[in-house]
Amino acid sequence: MKPNQVLVKTVDISKSFSGVTVLNKINVEIFEGEILGIIGENGAGKSTFIKILNGTYTPSEGQVFFDKNPVYIRDTSVAKRLGISTIPQEFNLINDLNVYENIFLGKELTKGKYLLDKQQMKEKTNELLQELDTDIPPDAKIQDLSVAQKQMVEIAKAVAYDSRLLIMDEPTTVLTQHEIDILFRLMQRLKEIGVTIIYISHKLREVKRICDRVMILRDGEFISLDPTDSLDEQEMARRMVGRELNQIFPPKTTPQATTVLQVHSLSIPGLLHDINFDLHKGEILGFSGLIGAGRTELAEALIGIRQISSGQIVINGTKQMISSPIDAVRNGIAYLSEDRQGTGVLTGFDVASNITLVSLDEYCKPLIDRRKEKHRTEDYIKAFNIRTPSTRTLLEYLSGGNQQKVSLAKSLDPHPEIFIIDEPTRGIDVNAKKEVYYFIHDLVKSGISCILISSEMEEILGLCNRVVVMREGRITGILEAGELSEAEIMFYATGLKEGA
Ligand SMILES: Nc1ncnc2c1ncn2[C@@H]1O[C@H](COP(=O)(O)OP(=O)(O)OP(=O)(O)O)[C@@H](O)[C@H]1O
Ligand SMILES: [Mg+2]
Numbered sequence: 001m002k003p004n005q006v007l008v009k010t011v012d013i014s015k016s017f018s019g020v021t022v023l024n025k026i027n028v029e030i031f032e033g034e035i036l037g038i039i040g041e042n043g044a045g046k047s048t049f050i051k052i053l054n055g056t057y058t059p060s061e062g063q064v065f066f067d068k069n070p071v072y073i074r075d076t077s078v079a080k081r082l083g084i085s086t087i088p089q090e091f092n093l094i095n096d097l098n099v100y101e102n103i104f105l106g107k108e109l110t111k112g113k114y115l116l117d118k119q120q121m122k123e124k125t126n127e128l129l130q131e132l133d134t135d136i137p138p139d140a141k142i143q144d145l146s147v148a149q150k151q152m153v154e155i156a157k158a159v160a161y162d163s164r165l166l167i168m169d170e171p172t173t174v175l176t177q178h179e180i181d182i183l184f185r186l187m188q189r190l191k192e193i194g195v196t197i198i199y200i201s202h203k204l205r206e207v208k209r210i211c212d213r214v215m216i217l218r219d220g221e222f223i224s225l226d227p228t229d230s231l232d233e234q235e236m237a238r239r240m241v242g243r244e245l246n247q248i249f250p251p252k253t254t255p256q257a258t259t260v261l262q263v264h265s266l267s268i269p270g271l272l273h274d275i276n277f278d279l280h281k282g283e284i285l286g287f288s289g290l291i292g293a294g295r296t297e298l299a300e301a302l303i304g305i306r307q308i309s310s311g312q313i314v315i316n317g318t319k320q321m322i323s324s325p326i327d328a329v330r331n332g333i334a335y336l337s338e339d340r341q342g343t344g345v346l347t348g349f350d351v352a353s354n355i356t357l358v359s360l361d362e363y364c365k366p367l368i369d370r371r372k373e374k375h376r377t378e379d380y381i382k383a384f385n386i387r388t389p390s391t392r393t394l395l396e397y398l399s400g401g402n403q404q405k406v407s408l409a410k411s412l413d414p415h416p417e418i419f420i421i422d423e424p425t426r427g428i429d430v431n432a433k434k435e436v437y438y439f440i441h442d443l444v445k446s447g448i449s450c451i452l453i454s455s456e457m458e459e460i461l462g463l464c465n466r467v468v469v470m471r472e473g474r475i476t477g478i479l480e481a482g483e484l485s486e487a488e489i490m491f492y493a494t495g496l497k498e499g500a
Helices: 046-053 077-081 099-103 119-132 145-160 177-192 206-208 232-243 295-302 325-330 342-344 351-355 371-382 398-410 430-445 457-463 488-496
Strands: 006-017 018-029 035-039 061-066 069-071 084-087 164-168 198-200 211-217 221-227 260-268 271-280 284-288 309-315 318-320 333-335 420-422 449-453 466-471 474-479
Touching: 006 046, 018 046, 018 061, 018 198, 018 211, 018 488, 035 046, 035 260, 046 164, 061 232, 061 351, 069 488, 077 084, 084 145, 084 333, 099 119, 099 145, 119 145, 145 164, 145 177, 177 198, 177 206, 206 232, 211 232, 221 232, 232 430, 260 295, 271 284, 271 449, 271 474, 284 295, 284 457, 284 488, 295 333, 295 420, 325 333, 333 398, 342 449, 351 371, 351 398, 371 398, 371 430, 398 420, 398 430, 430 449, 430 457, 449 457, 457 488, 466 488
Parallel strands: 035 198, 035 211, 084 164, 164 198, 284 449, 284 466, 333 420, 420 449
Antiparallel strands: 006 018, 006 061, 061 069, 211 221, 260 271, 260 309, 309 318, 466 474
């Protein structure tokens, strides 16, 4: 690639929130037609930087140039006029509207002067979605879509504009390899026609694969900007964290012989078919599969969000009816949801209230014991290195990865015996990942059993004692420690092998 024209230039861009500087004098030139990666730890300022470019925030200091002209991007409409569009880190879709209405929101196609041209909007939407190789119906309501499907709609919505600068803030956290490949092909095509792309991700392997150059931020400071070819993943991680990072995964522990959970012939018509597996005390049992394999649905059945139509759940030798999340908590089962925004955390509540949301009973005597709540919250803030000004800060002011850490703390606070973790490291940086892995390691060492649902192959291989592979609502294979490999898991996940 030969970058030539500078599309965006920032001069001494800084941003503070109530006196705290979160970005300090960022100077960067972004070339037309390049893919620029931005990496950095949670809270490093990546989203803040791109929100200054897309008009969500105005800089406290500094100047942005677009096409050599100084520009004042005072709101998002100015950014749109310049041709800047964004796939945001947190979804920005309207739940009661359907897919095509969301995609054309604010730029509806009309017949004549006033009449909405629904037909044309639907057709266009169909084209966009087909290009992304997804079969989401344009008429579907957003609320009925899975997290991954919502992400695909966000992508379609952003590319529906003829943009000159396309900003992607962690677009692949909820996607599996197949969709990531599709997205990368699309990015290459856009690049070829001269679109500039800013790509934020914690998946360093992807950054290495798709980006021409990579900018590293740490604590709001500019650290470096280099061609991606000149850095390996290890070096990226080192610069992000500011020190050497080795041994991401803790050593594996051996589970105990006791079975804590047995699932027999569990079915939900149309979703789950004849599910059988067991979980040992102190085990990390991985669940692998492609999107739509039914892993989250199974987790939801185990915690009483979905009603099972047949089958049995046996906990510590006794058959249990789990028909609500309260039953699950009573039976010692906790769940970390994959959908942080939907069911994970309440952004309008503060950090402490989020963490004690499920376990509140424990803090009532009968009034909420605020001191205990505060102490416990401080413990979690320390354990997970959650970046927040205080225990009373509203969650919406935390960076995405730090919200995820709060969500994790919240699901652990009731002290579960069985912990179902759905994509625990989504959107968190390498260092925080390591903290989470060691934390899970400590949990199983203390006798807690974990079900780990993850789309990150490395995580599954690095942490789990055994791995259950699902496909289309069925278990296709259960791999023992000695059989674990990426290839083997993919065989079962894609249906090339079946053996359960
Ligand atoms: N509206 C806001 N008010 C107050 N503080 C904010 C606001 N938005 C962001 N911050 C703070 O600015 C810092 C940088 O946040 P930012 O969202 O840019 O991080 P990030 O690099 O995108 O992290 P992540 O990888 O977790 O998404 C964080 O400490 C965050 O708490
Ligand atoms: Mg962010």
